[in-house]
Structures are given as C-alpha cells and as structure tokens.
Amino acid sequence: xxxxxxxxxxxxxxxxxxxxxxxxxxxxxxxxxxxxxxxxxxxxxxxxxxxxxxxxxxxxxxxxxxxxxxxxxxxxxxxxxxxxxxxxxxxxxxxxxxxxxxxxxxxxxxxxxxxxxxxxxxxxxxxxxxxxxxxxxxxxxxxxxxxxxxxxxxxxxxxxxxxxxxxxxxxxxxxxxxxxxxxxxxxxxxxxxxxxxxxxxxxxxxxxxxxxxxxxxxxxxxxxxxxxxxxx
Amino acid sequence: xxxxxxxxxxxxxxxxxxxxxxxxxxxxxxxxxxxxxxxxxxxxxxxxxxxxxxxxxxxxxxxxxxxxxxxxxxxxxxxxxxxxxxxxxxxxxxxxxxxxxxxxxxxxxxxxxxxxxxxxxxxxxxxxxxxxxxxxxxxxxxxxxxxxxxxxxxxxxxxxxxxxxxxxxxxxxxxxxxxxxxxxxxxxxxxxxxxxxxxxxxxxxxxxxxxxxxxxxxxxxxxxxxxxxxxxxxxxxxxxxxxxxxxxxxxxxxxxxxxxxxxxxxxxxxxxxxxxxxxxxxxxxxxxxxxxxxxxxxxxxxxxxxxxxxxxxxxxxxxxxxxxxxxxxxxxxxxxxxxxxxxxxxxxxxxxxxxxxxxxxxxxxxxxxxxxxxxxxxxxxxxxxxxxxxxxxxxxxxxxxxxxxxxxxxxx
Numbered sequence: 001x002x003x004x005x006x007x008x009x010x011x012x013x014x015x016x017x018x019x020x021x022x023x024x025x026x027x028x029x030x031x032x033x034x035x036x037x038x039x040x041x042x043x044x045x046x047x048x049x050x051x052x053x054x055x056x057x058x059x060x061x062x063x064x065x066x067x068x069x070x071x072x073x074x075x076x077x078x079x080x081x082x083x084x085x086x087x088x089x090x091x092x093x094x095x096x097x098x099x100x101x102x103x104x105x106x107x108x109x110x111x112x113x114x115x116x117x118x119x120x121x122x123x124x125x126x127x128x129x130x131x132x133x134x135x136x137x138x139x140x141x142x143x144x145x146x147x148x149x150x151x152x153x154x155x156x157x158x159x160x161x162x163x164x165x166x167x168x169x170x171x172x173x174x175x176x177x178x179x180x181x182x183x184x185x186x187x188x189x190x191x192x193x194x195x196x197x198x199x200x201x202x203x204x205x206x207x208x209x210x211x212x213x214x215x216x217x218x219x220x221x222x223x224x225x226x227x228x229x230x231x232x
Numbered sequence: 233x234x235x236x237x238x239x240x241x242x243x244x245x246x247x248x249x250x251x252x253x254x255x256x257x258x259x260x261x262x263x264x265x266x267x268x269x270x271x272x273x274x275x276x277x278x279x280x281x282x283x284x285x286x287x288x289x290x291x292x293x294x295x296x297x298x299x300x301x302x303x304x305x306x307x308x309x310x311x312x313x314x315x316x317x318x319x320x321x322x323x324x325x326x327x328x329x330x331x332x333x334x335x336x337x338x339x340x341x342x343x344x345x346x347x348x349x350x351x352x353x354x355x356x357x358x359x360x361x362x363x364x365x366x367x368x369x370x371x372x373x374x375x376x377x378x379x380x381x382x383x384x385x386x387x388x389x390x391x392x393x394x395x396x397x398x399x400x401x402x403x404x405x406x407x408x409x410x411x412x413x414x415x416x417x418x419x420x421x422x423x424x425x426x427x428x429x430x431x432x433x434x435x436x437x438x439x440x441x442x443x444x445x446x447x448x449x450x451x452x453x454x455x456x457x458x459x460x461x462x463x464x465x466x467x468x469x470x471x472x473x474x475x476x477x478x479x480x481x482x483x484x485x486x487x488x489x490x491x492x493x494x495x496x497x498x499x500x501x502x503x504x505x506x507x508x509x510x511x512x513x514x515x516x517x518x519x520x521x522x523x524x525x526x527x528x529x530x531x532x533x534x535x536x537x538x539x540x541x542x543x544x545x546x547x548x549x550x551x552x553x554x555x556x557x558x559x560x561x562x563x564x565x566x567x568x569x570x571x572x573x574x575x576x577x578x579x580x581x582x583x584x585x586x587x588x589x590x591x592x593x594x595x596x597x598x599x600x601x602x603x604x605x606x607x608x609x610x611x612x613x614x615x616x617x618x619x620x621x622x623x624x625x626x627x628x629x630x631x632x633x634x635x636x637x638x639x640x641x642x643x644x
Binding site: 052055057058077078081082084085086090092096098100101109110113114157161 | 247250251550551554555556557558559560561562563564637638641
C-alpha cells in the first residue's frame, strides 16, 4: 500500500535579514492511511515548520512532499488552499472559532469554500457535530460553550470535509487534564473509525496515547518509533 | 461561485456591522453625507428645471418671438459684431406687417427693461418692466386682480402702469395702489391695475416680472438696448401650426425689408422650443457641475471606507488566516471583503437616500419649488454607493487576500 504522505529530504529555510535559518534540514518520512502519529520535539526543533508544511500552509524550500499521490510542494497559493480544503482538517490549540458564529455555522465554513450548497451544507455540519457529541449545541456561540466543547466544535469543523488527515496542533494545550482526556478520547475514537490523525505536541503523556512517535531535533528526525503501549 | 460569495459576504458584513456599531457608523458616515448631498442637489436642480419649463409653457407653446439677433448669450450692445449691425432694429411697422397676416392672431412690439420701482421711500429689487400693450396677459399668462388694462388713448404713451401683485404688495402693503404715482427708474407712473403672474412661474432673483407699461411710454422713459431688449411677440391663430405661422412671418418680413431671394434673413425667429433648448442645456451643465461638486463628498466618504476597512483587515488577521487554512482562496477572501465594503456603503447609501429625500422635501417647502426626487436618482445613488464600496474596498481586500496563512494564524 502506497503512503498517504511521502516526504523526501524536506527542507525549509527562512531568511531573517542576512541570516539564513534552516528550520528543517532533510526530513524523510512516510505516513500511511489510518496511522495515529505524534510529532514531538523541544521548541526550535522544527515542529511548527513541519506542521505548517504537512498542513500545506507553507511550501518547502527543498525536497518533495507527496500528499495522497499528488506532489504538493510546488503548488501555487490558491491550489494549496484547495488541497487544504479537501485533504486536511486542522485542529488548533486556541480553537480558532469565529466568535460571532454559531457552532453550526463554524462547522459549515470549510463546506462554504468547498462550494457545498445551503441545505446539504447544514446537514453535513449537523452530522459532524453529532459525531463529536455536540448535536445539542448547534445554535450556541463559542462564548456559550466550555473549552472542551469549543475544541469539539473545532474537531467537527476539521472532520466535515472528510479530509485525508486530521492535523492537530497542541489540541489540549489550552485545556485542563480532565477535559484533555475527554478530547484525546475523541481522537482515539476517530482513529478507530479509520481516520488518519497527526498530532503535534510537546506533552509526552499526549504522545503516549498515539501509535507512533516521531521526535524532531534541530530540524531533523531524531527518532521514529512505534508506540507499543498505545493500544490500551 | 460568485453568488455563494455574495450570500456569505453579506452575512459576514452584516455581522461585522452589528458587532462594531460605532466603527461601522463612522465608516459609512461619509457615504451617508455624500449621497445626501447628491440627492438633495439633484432634486433641487430638477425642481428648478421643471419650474422653468412650466413657466415657459404657460406663455403658450404657440407663441414665438422675432428678435434682431438671437444668440445663446446676450450680445454686448456696445460692441455689436458686423452681422448684427447690418440688421435693422425692429420697428412697430414690422409688428404691424406681421399682424396683418391671416394666420396670425396677434403681433406686438414689446420691450423689456430692468428697473427698480419706488413709492414713498419703499423700493423693490430690480424687476422686469415690460413695455407692451393691452394684450400682454393673453400672451404671457396671468390674471388681472384689480383695476384695468391700458385704454386706447393710454397706449399712445401715457405714463401708466399695471403692477405685478408681489411688487404692489411690497410698495403699498395694505394701501390701495390704484391711482397712486410710483416711480419706475426715476420716472413717475400712475398705477391703473394690479395683475398676478401665473402661479407656477419660476423667476430667478432680479428676473421677476414687476409690471407692464404701454410700449410707447417705455420707449420715452427708459434707455434700453435695441438688440437684446426689443422683440415682437407673435401668436398664431388657433389651428395654425407654429411652423406655418413662422413661414408666413418670414416671408412677410423679407418682403417688407426688400430682401432678395439669395439674401440672408435680417432677423431671427425664436420659438419656445428653442428657449427651452437653451435653458435645458444651461441647466444640464449646471446640474452636472453641482453633482460633480457634491461628488467630492462621496469621494471623501470612499476614502473613509478605505481607511476603516484597512483597520478592520488588520483586526481580523487571525480570522483571515483561519479562513485560508480552511480552504479560502485569495479570490474568496478578496470577494468577502469587497462584498463587506459594498454592503457597508450600500447601507450608507440607503440612509443617505432617506436623508436626501428629507432634505429635498425641506427645500421644496422653503423655496416653494416643485422639487421631486426622480426615481432614477435613487437607483443611481444605490449603484454609486455599491461602486464606492467596491473601488475603495479593493485595496484593503487585496491586502487581506495576500496574507500569508502561517503569519496570519500566528497573529494575536
């Protein structure tokens, strides 16, 4: 089976004035369908850069990135936007919900950009909210929801386009431990249902619940191991 | 794709307006003022035009005039060009020759002069005094309120006057003007009647009709310029087409002036249509100039929209980043902010239209003008408002569209 994500010698260089900073220096990685993977590393290790590249928010300065059979490392901005819309569901640390929109409308947003029309859009958004256990909070605004509920809305929004990858950036970073546990169970369930999940985190106990942990250091892969204890 | 953008954009825009009422109010204030100004000016000028046209049509669409030389602007009497100087000055005999034609009901030589009237220390502004005859009101419209018109004997040059009622009120108040001696341009005239000009007539300041005196009396009493002030008023008989009557007048005048077939006319005929045409042209330039000037207010409004949209784009950097992460293309974001700007300015335009209608109604009351806001100007104002939003929203919207999603998401 071919890899869902195929990364070869991926590099990303930033210029700050005359200085060149190599945030990633030659990362090679394959990620398969229905993997549950954590990317770890100390700050400055290239985690965020990796996340931006995986999420097609940014393009590499070296190497190749094949996503779902398509080489996406050389695409234009608008082509990348369409790839993000189709292939990637983002979950952010700070939720990033539109404050004045209802849960339902927040979840509809990716469908708006996918060109899905009114009725179907609402039905699919409602189904996604049901899937994360928030079917009864559709008409609430983010300010009327708890932190855990907000993150569930964000997860529903990430799922609504049935993306190839669910890409979560420190999804429990702003939550207490009980709520974190609750959100991690949602991810585990989604993975059990066949969803590919990639999580960027610096918390070992979060990473411990995934099946594979990739550790970055100084822009390179330091270790890449299967997490035996995760099945529990 | 575009329709979806509009629906989504309008929802977002209305949301943004609700969530930031003060800022939105300031954003659209300039547009509100601009549209109000344009609407008020448009309705004012429209009212003036209509009033002028009404006034001229009262004189009867069949009346036409013979004049020494017709040009759109009065010629300077002290420096007449050659082609004017070779033309003879109009005489009473010209009017008499025209009046003898079977197709003509009336022809009379008239003169108009600008003078002030005075009675026991009370003075009027400069008004138009017509030197005409007892048929004046048949031709120009109006009704005799008191007294009488000129007798046959008075027509030979008696210093008598029929005053316009507004002038009579100004000079005499509650006193009886009949029989009193008023001074017009320093010459004493006896008041024999008071008439009222047609009620819907429009007269700019200094162009109000003040009274009518016998032509012979006007000729003896006042200095006037024989090119611009002197004319023959001609009214065809009922049932005679204006064109036919004008042909008859042309033939008769050429014969009485002994012109040969190849010679050019030594007089001009002007019809109401031509006068309407000149006034129409003049007022449409005026109209354009006024609208152009008031458009400056709209321009200022547009710049306000641009400035505040810029702030709004910076404020919502994170939202823009999120939308891009979720799959919004540059065009989606550009379109969102353009629609938002256009929605804002359209709301501003709608308020401006309401205020403009109010201002129009006030002007109508204050100037007793028949001012009406034409429907097309409402449609146009809406269109212009939307266009302002689109034009001045372009720069901020483009800035939003070009944001880098990674940078934008990181923005706090």
